[in-house]
Amino acid sequence: MEHESNEYRDQRIQNMKHLAEAGYAPFGKAFERSGRLAEIRAEFEEEKRVKAAGRLITIRDMGKSIFADLRDGSDRFQIYLGKKDVGDAVFAAFKLLDQGDHIGVEGVLFTTRTGEATLRVDQWTLLAKALRPLPEKWHGLQDTEQRYRQRYLDLVANPDVREFFDKRIRAIREVRGFLADLGFAEVETPMIQTQAGGAAAKPFVTHYNALNMDMVLRIAPELYLKRLLVGGFDKVFELNRNFRNEGLSRTHNPEFTMLEIYEAYTDVRGMKTLIQDLILHVAQAVRGSLTVGSEANPLDLTPPWREATYAELIRERMGGDWFELAPEVARGKAEAEGLSLDPAWSPMLVTHEIYEKLIEKTLRQPTFVTRFPLELIPLAKTCEDDPSVVDVFELVINGQEVAPAYTEQNDPLEQRKRFETQVGDDVEKLDEDFIVALEHGMPPAGGMGVGIDRLMMILMGRDSIRDAILFPQLRSPKSAP
RNA sequence: GGGCCGUUAGCUCAGUUGGCAGAGCAGCGCCCUUUUAAGGCGCGGGUCGACGGUUCGAGUCCGUCACGGCUCACCA
Numbered sequence: 145m146e147h148e149s150n151e152y153r154d155q156r157i158q159n160m161k162h163l164a165e166a167g168y169a170p171f172g173k174a175f176e177r178s179g180r181l182a183e184i185r186a187e188f189e190e191e192k193r194v195k196a197a198g199r200l201i202t203i204r205d206m207g208k209s210i211f212a213d214l215r216d217g218s219d220r221f222q223i224y225l226g227k228k229d230v231g232d233a234v235f236a237a238f239k240l241l242d243q244g245d246h247i248g249v250e251g252v253l254f255t256t257r258t259g260e261a262t263l264r265v266d267q268w269t270l271l272a273k274a275l276r277p278l279p280e281k282w283h284g285l286q287d288t289e290q291r292y293r294q295r296y297l298d299l300v301a302n303p304d305v306r307e308f309f310d311k312r313i314r315a316i317r318e319v320r321g322f323l324a325d326l327g328f329a330e331v332e333t334p335m336i337q338t339q340a341g342g343a344a345a346k347p348f349v350t351h352y353n354a355l356n357m358d359m360v361l362r363i364a365p366e367l368y369l370k371r372l373l374v375g376g377f378d379k380v381f382e383l384n385r386n387f388r389n390e391g392l393s394r395t396h397n398p399e400f401t402m403l404e405i406y407e408a409y410t411d412v413r414g415m416k417t418l419i420q421d422l423i424l425h426v427a428q429a430v431r432g433s434l435t436v437g438s439e440a441n442p443l444d445l446t447p448p449w450r451e452a453t454y455a456e457l458i459r460e461r462m463g464g465d466w467f468e469l470a471p472e473v474a475r476g477k478a479e480a481e482g483l484s485l486d487p488a489w490s491p492m493l494v495t496h497e498i499y500e501k502l503i504e505k506t507l508r509q510p511t512f513v514t515r516f517p518l519e520l521i522p523l524a525k526t527c528e529d530d531p532s533v534v535d536v537f538e539l540v541i542n543g544q545e546v547a548p549a550y551t552e553q554n555d556p557l558e559q560r561k562r563f564e565t566q567v568g569d570d571v572e573k574l575d576e577d578f579i580v581a582l583e584h585g586m587p588p589a590g591g592m593g594v595g596i597d598r599l600m601m602i603l604m605g606r607d608s609i610r611d612a613i614l615f616p617q618l619r620s621p622k623s624a625p
Numbered sequence: 626g627g628g629c630c631g632u633u634a635g636c637u638c639a640g641u642u643g644g645c646a647g648a649g650c651a652g653c654g655c656c657c658u659u660u661u662a663a664g665g666c667g668c669g670g671g672u673c674g675a676c677g678g679u680u681c682g683a684g685u686c687c688g689u690c691a692c693g694g695c696u697c698a699c700c701a
Contacts (some may be wrong), residue, residue, distance in 0.1 A: 205657090206664085211659040278635095278651095390699055
């Protein structure tokens with residue numbers, strides 16, 4: 145709130161005014177430092193003269209001497225001010241500083257009696273006055289709402305949060321490097337589209353004034369990436385945001401980061417080795433181990449990963465005769481398991497409900513689930529030995545679907561038919577331009593999508609997608625306190 | 626959207642059967658030249674999420690709303 149005032153803020157503004165009177169401009173300019181705090185620590189030498197900058201996080205005032213901790217994006221470092229070293233005026237001005245202020249300091253390095261590397265300051269300058277206090281030093285910031293709405297405070301107060309996002313940044317860089325090393329080209333395709341395709345989800349609708357037409361934010365880049373396969377990009381990927389107009393939950397944010405990969409002249413089996421290598425590589429990079437997840441809930445990613453067909457998993461759970469049961473008998477058995485079933489559902493949808501509700505969440509160790517019913521997946525090719533199932537896998541880890549991969553459908557006539565007979569509520573609208581592209585000849589290809597936010601949750605052992613996204617969606621914007 | 630739980634000082638949290646609003650950290654004042662959760666003495670700080678109701682009296686009981694968390698539905 146703009147006009148809100150409180151004791152803390154008033155006192156800090158007073159301190160700022162007094163500092164200004166003493167010649168310390170409250171919002172300073174660029175400050176040339178010897179290096180980041182981590183570099184200063186790494187290159188520590190007794191009596192070496194250095195310049196450092198950072199935010200004051202704790203101040204231990206002992207009368208004629210002051211110890212304080214400075215923090216920047218790399219490390220924390222202790223500084224020391226002695227009244228005799230700097231003189232009365234400079235020392236008195238330093239006492240007007242508050243926790244959270246950014247300062248630049250210059251002095252020489254030494255080691256304290258207790259062995260801590262410390263900078264003995266002889267000059268300092270104010271770089272930015274903080275007019276509001278930072279969260280408390282012991283417990284950090286716990287209020288979940290404030291943590292998400294004012295993520296900057298969360299990042300300052302809770303080191304594990306900063307560490308998570310550092311790991312996420314690292315993981316994304318590793319994904320890009322890994323794919324680039326294999327010869328994949330990273331591309332960007334439209335996020336504002338005339339028609340949402342490539343997945344079954346409701347889009348966000350927006351309006352393009354210049355053309356006076358409604359458009360949608362993409363729900364998936366798939367149909368554009370396949371156009372690029374037609375255009376000759378035979379190893380291509382996109383790592384960027386998708387938007388889906390659905391509810392919020394522990395595992396859903398309306399905008400989320402998706403990696404989609406397409407490779408010509410291979411199929412779903414090529415995707416299997418690719419995703420396994422990719423995830424193992426990223427796990428090693430961010431966790432330094434193939435044991436990931438949390439301490440309470442560790443996951444071992446050591447290959448080989450289990451592979452099971454959809455039908456095998458169903459039979460394992462519901463009995464070997466499941467697919468021979470009369471529809472009403474099967475329905476009764478599913479209801480006996482506690483499922484509530486829509487009367488309109490076909491036996492295939494009843495079976496799928498069992499997969500989603502009873503089976504998927506029990507697959508903790510990495511599992512490739514293969515051979516899904518044709519009706520569920522319109523963009524994949526059928527298996528050569530059984531036209532009722534498609535040649536796909538869904539990689540499930542910790543009960544979550546991490547990566548679906550397909551042997552991509554490249555027959556334009558079959559693709560049109562499949563769009564037209566797709567089951568379910570969110571039938572994809574027929575994208576004529578996409579069919580035209582296929583009619584020009586798309587090479588056989590394997591394709592795959594990886595939800596990056598969810599992959600990070602699994603690797604780092606977080607239960608909520610809000611902890612994997614810097615600024616997750618919340619209900620309504622509220623001004624800062 | 627439904628169900629359950631939560632919202633008390635800047636932050637983290639107590640608050641009993643309905644009977645004067647509490648602690649730690651942070652802040653302010655004084656002391657203190659190698660501290661590091663610095664320490665010692667003292668002081669200030671509250672629309673108890675919002676609105677309404679019951680009651681002599683409500684942080685506490687009831688209703689409505691807002692926001693958050695979990696969960697169900699939708700979905701990846």
